[in-house]
Amino acid sequence: MQSLLKFGTLLAQSRWARILPVLLALCAWQLLALQLQSKTLPPPSAVLSILWQELYGGDLLFHLGMTLVRVAISFGAAMLLGVALGILMGHSNTWDRLLDAFLILALNIPALVTIILCYIWFGLSEAAAVIAVTVNKIPMVAISLREGARAVDKKLLQVAQVYRLSRRDTFFKVYLPQLTPYLFGSARNGLSIIWKIVLVVELLGRSNGVGFQIGSFFHFFDITGILAYTLAFSLVIFGVEALLLRPLETHLNRWRA
Amino acid sequence: MTVLSVAIRKKIYANDCCAIENLTFTAQPGEFVAIVGPSGAGKTTLLNLIAGLDTEMEGSISFHTGQERRAHPRTSFMFQEPRLLPWLTVQQNLELVLTPQQRAHPTTPVPDLLAQVGLTGCAALFPGQLSGGMQRRVALLRAFIIEPTLLLMDEPFQSLDAPTADQLRVLLQGLWQRTHPTVLFVTHSLREAISLADRILFLSGQPSRVILDLPVDLAHPRSIEDLSVQKLHESLMGQHPQLLAGQLTPSQERSTHARSTA
Numbered sequence: 001m002q003s004l005l006k007f008g009t010l011l012a013q014s015r016w017a018r019i020l021p022v023l024l025a026l027c028a029w030q031l032l033a034l035q036l037q038s039k040t041l042p043p044p045s046a047v048l049s050i051l052w053q054e055l056y057g058g059d060l061l062f063h064l065g066m067t068l069v070r071v072a073i074s075f076g077a078a079m080l081l082g083v084a085l086g087i088l089m090g091h092s093n094t095w096d097r098l099l100d101a102f103l104i105l106a107l108n109i110p111a112l113v114t115i116i117l118c119y120i121w122f123g124l125s126e127a128a129a130v131i132a133v134t135v136n137k138i139p140m141v142a143i144s145l146r147e148g149a150r151a152v153d154k155k156l157l158q159v160a161q162v163y164r165l166s167r168r169d170t171f172f173k174v175y176l177p178q179l180t181p182y183l184f185g186s187a188r189n190g191l192s193i194i195w196k197i198v199l200v201v202e203l204l205g206r207s208n209g210v211g212f213q214i215g216s217f218f219h220f221f222d223i224t225g226i227l228a229y230t231l232a233f234s235l236v237i238f239g240v241e242a243l244l245l246r247p248l249e250t251h252l253n254r255w256r257a
Numbered sequence: 258m259t260v261l262s263v264a265i266r267k268k269i270y271a272n273d274c275c276a277i278e279n280l281t282f283t284a285q286p287g288e289f290v291a292i293v294g295p296s297g298a299g300k301t302t303l304l305n306l307i308a309g310l311d312t313e314m315e316g317s318i319s320f321h322t323g324q325e326r327r328a329h330p331r332t333s334f335m336f337q338e339p340r341l342l343p344w345l346t347v348q349q350n351l352e353l354v355l356t357p358q359q360r361a362h363p364t365t366p367v368p369d370l371l372a373q374v375g376l377t378g379c380a381a382l383f384p385g386q387l388s389g390g391m392q393r394r395v396a397l398l399r400a401f402i403i404e405p406t407l408l409l410m411d412e413p414f415q416s417l418d419a420p421t422a423d424q425l426r427v428l429l430q431g432l433w434q435r436t437h438p439t440v441l442f443v444t445h446s447l448r449e450a451i452s453l454a455d456r457i458l459f460l461s462g463q464p465s466r467v468i469l470d471l472p473v474d475l476a477h478p479r480s481i482e483d484l485s486v487q488k489l490h491e492s493l494m495g496q497h498p499q500l501l502a503g504q505l506t507p508s509q510e511r512s513t514h515a516r517s518t519a
Contacts, residue, residue: 155336156340158310158334158340159334159336159340159342161309161310162308162309162310162333163353163354163399165353165354173342173345173353174342177342177344252344254383255343255345255383255385256385257385
C-alpha cells in the first residue's frame with residue numbers, strides 16, 4: 001500500500017501526470033465503444049483515423065485555418081476594445097456610471113441574438129461574422145478589466161507622478177503590469193468562449209470553417225466526423241496554451257518567485 | 258538656487274476635518290529641515306501638497322529664485338514604504354525615473370551607484386528578493402539618482418530595526434552632502450530629527466501649524482548616539498515636556514524661536 005502511495009507521488013511529479021489520466025480515459029472510452037457497438041458512440045481509434053484522413057486527404061486544414069483566422073481577429077479586437085473600455089470604466093466613476101447599464105445589457109444579450117442581428121444588418125459577410133463574435137466578447141473582457149483597474153495601487157501611481165514618468169512609461173511599466181492577472185484571465189476565457197461563438201456564426205451563415213463542417217456532418221449524422229474536428233481544434237488550443245500563454249505568463253510572473 | 262515658501266491658510270480633508278491651518282515656513286536652498294509632530298498632524302498631507310500629489314487647499318506653495326517665481330523644481334519623494342515596482346529589477350527601477358537622455362548617457366553606471374550604497378551585485382534582482390533595509394537603500398538611491406532640487410521624505414526609516422535605520426541615516430547624510438538638495442524630512446522621532454537636520458519645525462495637533470522653529474547648530478555628520486544630540490534632546494524635553502504631543506508648555510505658547518543651547 002505504502003509503495004503504491006509512493007508510486008503515486010512520484011507519478012504526480014513527473015511529466016506523465018498530465019498525460020496518463022487522458023490515456024486512461026481514452027482506454028475506457030475505447031473499451032466502452034467496443035462493448036456497445038453503437039453508431040452514436042464511435043471508438044477513439046475511429047475518430048483518430050478520420051482525423052488522419054481529413055488531415056491528409058480532406059479539407060480539415062482549410063476549414064480549421066478559416067476558423068482560426070476568425071478566432072484570431074475577433075479575439076484581438078475584443079481584447080483591445082474590452083481592455084480599453086474596462087480601464088476607462090475602472091478609472092473614471094463618471095464613465096462607469098454612464099456605461100454601466102449598457103455593459104450589463106451587452107453582457108446578457110444571448111450570443112445568438114447578436115449573431116442573427118449582425119447577419120441581418122450587415123449581410124451574410126465575413127465582417128458581420130467577426131463583428132458578431134467581437135461584440136459578444138467585449139463586455140466580458142471589460143467587466144474583468146474594470147475590476148483590475150479598480151484594484152490598481154494608487155501608491156505606485158503617486159511614485160510615477162512624483163518622478164514625472166512619461167505617460168507611456170506610466171502606462172506600460174506602472175499601470176499595465178498590475179492588470180496582468182486580469183489580462184490572462186480574460187485571454188483564457190476569451191479564447192474558449194470565442195471559438196464556441198465562431199462555430200455558431202459559421203454554422204448559421206458561412207460556407208467554410210469548422211462550424212460549417214460540423215453542420216454538414218450533423219446532416220449526415222456523422223458523429224465520428226464531428227468528434228474528429230473537435231479533437232483537431234482542442235489540439236490547437238492545447239498548443240496555444242502550452243507554447244504561448246503559459247511561457248508568457250511564466251515570463252511576466254518571474255518576479256513573484 | 259530655489260527657495261521653497263509654504264503658506265497654507267487651510268487644508269480640509271474630504272470628511273470636513275480641518276487638517277492644516279495657517280501653516281507657514283520657508284526652506285532655504287540646500288537646507289535639511291525636519292518636521293516633527295504628533296501622529297495625525299497632517300505631516301503626510303503637507304508633503305503631498307508640496308509634492309503636488311494633492312492640490313486642493315487654500316494658500317500657496319511656491320518656489321523662488323531671488324524675486325523670480327519658478328516652476329515646480331525637480332522633486333524626489335521617499336515614502337513610508339519603499340514603493341519600488343515589484344515587477345522591475347533593481348536596475349530597471351532606478352532607470353525608470355531617469356530622463357531618456359540620462360538613461361542613454363548615465364554619469365555613473367547604475368551598478369557602480371549600487372556598489373556605493375552597499376548593494377553590489379543586486380542590479381538584476383527583483384525587490385521581492387531583497388530585505389526591507391535593502392529595499393530602502395534602493396528607494397533612497399532612486400530619490401537621489403535624479404539629482405533633485407527638493408527631496409521630500411515621509412518617515413522613510415520607520416519600521417526598521419535600529420542598526421539598519423542607523424546605516425541608512427549615515428547613507429542619507431553622505432548622499433545629501435554630495436548634492437545638497439533641500440530636504441523636508443518628516444519624522445515622529447525627535448532624536449532622528451536632531452541627528453539629521455539643520456532646522457526642526459514642530460507641528461501642533463490638528464489643525465496643524467508650526468509651534469516651534471528650532472535651528473540645530475551641530476556639525477554634520479552626526480549620529481543618533483552622539484552626546485551633543487542626546488544633550489539637545491534632553492534640554493528640549495526638559496523645556497517643553499509636551500512638545501511631541503504638539504504643545505509648547507501652556508504659559509510659553511507662542512513665545513517662539515527658542516534657540517538651541519547645545
